[in-house]
Every structure is written in C-alpha cells, then in structure tokens.
Amino acid sequence: MSDANWKVAAERDLMSLGGRPRLFESGSGSYVTDDAGREHLDFLGGIAVNSLGHAHPVFVSAVAEQAAKLAHVSNLFASQPQLDLAARLKRLAGTGEDGRVFLANAGSEANETALKLARLHGNPRGKTAILSLAGAFHGRSIGALSITPKAAYQDPFAPLLPDTRTIEPTLDALEHAFAADDVAAIFIEPIQGEAGVRELPDGFLARARELTRRHDALLILDEVQTGSGRTGEWFAFQLPGMLPDGELPDAVTFAKAVGAGFPLGGLITFGRASDLFAPGMHNSTFGGNPLASHVADRVLAHVEDEGLLANVTRRGAQLREAVSALPGVSGTRGAGLLIGIALERPIAADVVAHALDGGLIVNAPAPDTIRIAPAFTVGDPEIEDFIRRFGDALNAASQSSETTA
Incomplete structure (x- = not known):
C-alpha cells in the first residue's frame, strides 16, 4: 500500500487519537521495517514494552x-x-x-x-x-x-x-x-x-x-x-x-x-x-x-x-556515558534501560522528527527531554548505531532551531 493510501485509510477508519507517521510491517531484534522497506532502529521499544526486541524466538x-x-x-x-x-x-x-x-x-x-x-x-x-x-x-x-x-x-x-x-x-x-x-x-x-x-x-x-x-x-x-x-x-x-x-x-x-x-x-x-x-x-x-x-x-x-538484568544495568550505564558526551546534551536521568536524555534547549520534538527521518525511533515526554527504552538484549552494535543516528538528529535539530531563531 502506498504512503498516501494507508494514510487515507487510517484517517478514514481509525479514530483520530494520535499521529501515525510510519506504517511498520516487520521487525527483528532492535530494528523494525516500514512498508517502503526502510529499516529503523527502535530505541523506544513500543514505549518500554518490547523487552526482548522484535520477533524474539522465545516470544x-x-x-x-x-x-x-x-x-x-x-x-x-x-x-x-x-x-x-x-x-x-x-x-x-x-x-x-x-x-x-x-x-x-x-x-x-x-x-x-x-x-x-x-x-x-x-x-x-x-x-x-x-x-x-x-x-x-x-x-x-x-x-x-x-x-x-x-x-x-x-x-x-x-x-x-x-x-x-x-x-x-x-x-x-x-x-x-x-x-x-x-x-x-x-x-x-x-x-x-x-x-x-x-x-x-x-x-x-x-x-x-x-x-x-x-x-x-x-x-x-x-x-x-x-x-x-x-x-x-x-x-x-x-x-x-x-x-x-x-x-x-x-x-x-x-x-x-x-x-x-x-x-x-x-x-x-x-x-x-x-x-x-x-x-x-x-x-x-x-x-x-x-x-x-x-x-x-x-x-x-x-x-x-539469561542474566539479562545485568545487561540492562551494564548497557544503561554505557548508553548514559556515551550520550552525555554528545553536543547539546546536558545530562541523563533514570535507571537501567529507562533513560531520559536532558537537552540544553527545548528542541525535543524536532529531535524526534529528525531522528525518525534518520531511521531512529525515540520520543519526547517533555520539551527538553528525549526518552529511550530499548530492548534488554541491546548490545554494542545497536548502541553504536544509536549514538550515530541520535547525534545526527540532535545536530540537525540544533541547526534548524538556530536558523529559525
């Protein structure tokens, strides 16, 4: 179904209770794939739901x-x-x-x-x-x-x-x-x-x-x-x-x-x-x-x-350290793999939009905060990918806000 067609169908058949900027069709691990075949890194985990990621064999x-x-x-x-x-x-x-x-x-x-x-x-x-x-x-x-x-x-x-x-x-x-x-x-x-x-x-x-x-x-x-x-x-x-x-x-x-x-x-x-x-x-x-x-x-x-609680603790600390080094980040909050990324400016909504354009799923519970809640199985490759994509989104949002200021 084309982008235009599924959005028309959503508007026609579903109650208007939230935006639907993508149509996802499949997932594996920390990644989901949309109807155009584009892969997205899911670091929101269905809002802290997908503890084992997508299509985990145990699930x-x-x-x-x-x-x-x-x-x-x-x-x-x-x-x-x-x-x-x-x-x-x-x-x-x-x-x-x-x-x-x-x-x-x-x-x-x-x-x-x-x-x-x-x-x-x-x-x-x-x-x-x-x-x-x-x-x-x-x-x-x-x-x-x-x-x-x-x-x-x-x-x-x-x-x-x-x-x-x-x-x-x-x-x-x-x-x-x-x-x-x-x-x-x-x-x-x-x-x-x-x-x-x-x-x-x-x-x-x-x-x-x-x-x-x-x-x-x-x-x-x-x-x-x-x-x-x-x-x-x-x-x-x-x-x-x-x-x-x-x-x-x-x-x-x-x-x-x-x-x-x-x-x-x-x-x-x-x-x-x-x-x-x-x-x-x-x-x-x-x-x-x-x-x-x-x-x-x-x-x-x-x-x-599988001792995944230890991985949650370890990867949470790893993420907080890595993300805190990015320009525009003033600190982090939370525990384990429930992390709030505090931004120096209230540009969280723009960061989320740029992130999605760059194939990364996060959200903004506050104007100056990005929330991430990845799968308990997350490892080095996913974290490295996240830092790259999130850094790009943060940089794009910062430049956009400076242009419109």
Whole structure:
C-alpha cells in the first residue's frame, strides 16, 4: 500500500487519537521495517514494552505453543500458565507466601484495580483521600486519569473520581499531605516516565512508607513502566536507596515489559493488602488468559535464565556515558534501560522528527527531554548505531532551531 493510501485509510477508519507517521510491517531484534522497506532502529521499544526486541524466538515460540493448546477459558477457570506466572511474580517481587497476584490486560486496568483496593482499605476507616504526585501518569481510563494530573488529559472528561489529590514530589509536601489523617492510599511511580524520566528526591519513597504505616494508608507503586526488569532490578522499588532493607510496598502495578509485546498487566499485593478483595468484587474477562500468561512467564524466565538484568544495568550505564558526551546534551536521568536524555534547549520534538527521518525511533515526554527504552538484549552494535543516528538528529535539530531563531 502506498504512503498516501494507508494514510487515507487510517484517517478514514481509525479514530483520530494520535499521529501515525510510519506504517511498520516487520521487525527483528532492535530494528523494525516500514512498508517502503526502510529499516529503523527502535530505541523506544513500543514505549518500554518490547523487552526482548522484535520477533524474539522465545516470544514467538511461546505464542505458538500456547495458542496451539489453549488460548482462553475465561476467569471462571484456572490454567497452569496463570498459576505459573503468578508464582513467578510473587517470587520476583519478594511478597512471601501471603502475596497475591491479579492478572489484567494493561497498565490502566491494573491501576483501576489498585484504586478499588485503596477504596476497600480506606472506606471502613473513614479515609477517602487518594494521593498522587505532580507529573504522574497512571493511565487514561476514568479512575486512572483521576490520579494523572495533566489538564489536557483530564479537563475534557471532568468530573473525575472524587477525593483524589495531587501533591508535589517533595518531602515537605508529603508530610503535609498526611497531616489530615484522611489518606487511604498514595500512588507513586518510582521513576516518572511520562514526566521526562524524573527520579524521586532522595528518601522520598522511604518516608512515604513510614507515613503510610503511621497513618494506616496503603503505599501503592505504579511500576507499569519501571517494572519487569526495565531498571536493572525486577521492580524499581528494589533499587538501592529506594526502600530500607526489609520494607515492601502494599501493592505494585505492572504491565508493559512483562509480556514483551503481548498485552498483559496486573496487580501484586503484599501482606495485609492481599486480604482486601473478596470473591465477586473484581475481575477481568481476558485477564490471566492462558496465552498471555504463558508468554509473560516464558519472557520473565528468559530474562532470568539469561542474566539479562545485568545487561540492562551494564548497557544503561554505557548508553548514559556515551550520550552525555554528545553536543547539546546536558545530562541523563533514570535507571537501567529507562533513560531520559536532558537537552540544553527545548528542541525535543524536532529531535524526534529528525531522528525518525534518520531511521531512529525515540520520543519526547517533555520539551527538553528525549526518552529511550530499548530492548534488554541491546548490545554494542545497536548502541553504536544509536549514538550515530541520535547525534545526527540532535545536530540537525540544533541547526534548524538556530536558523529559525
């Protein structure tokens, strides 16, 4: 299909909810190929989703083998892949025996589940406030959107969920928010991906854990983007300095990288939070289906068996060092292979456009920030290719901005 024809078809048949500058037809490893046969280096990974890259043999074989057995039986029944995945997630998250897992389809659905968990905990105690942080992104469904404080996203759909409050990600704001003693839960991304890969202040998560314990509130971590190995640990709360030794959250949401491209998300609970849901209170038709569960379990097993978390840590450090040396870059943020590249000027949108023209996929979560989230399997050849293509895009965008200034 010609460039003009597929764009006409997209405009005619799809809802206008986002730009579609390319039509991709195939992928292999860290590269995808468009309808014109042009290869692009994918360093966004489907927005932190494609943990094993494209068409990885483990992913392909897992889909094929389970599809040939049993794809879906509804949540009225159990399946072995579902049980295997839940047990693995509990072990990786360190929940112990009292942990529980709810399997869903995506991050927004996982956070909707967590919001219901917060209400179940808070309502009997007369605590109704649900806190989130400025710059947070928890999803587009109404509940998740209510704790995603961005006017452009929220305003068209108001009124949203009542008694949700936004606080600045500072220790002073955190202390003040708990002073009224009416908080049911606080939702926190250990690293804010959509805000520009922003890290929390030192000691913030540890203090949130102290305050939620003192005020009988839940600490709920949104690890949709940071979880499943993206930061070099299975979950970002396990990174050094996040939580004191022995401390755990009450709940963690996850999605994205866990399925390596197959839709799956969910909620992991710890301790007292595992006893809140009763039969009939919540469920999902497709959540935990055998096909999605088997794929995710095989993906996590491969990451674990092949030691890919070590590669995530090593390659993340390598990328940050290399990119920091490029002209126009003022620094980097993030952990592992979730990296925010801070630019000296707010030209991120132009950098993304020039990058795409040069066969590189990245995105701009903020005017002065480029986000990259490549596959856990990335190595020297891909990193060298990225630095070359990204350097060219940065240079082109810089020259363009100087010409129009």
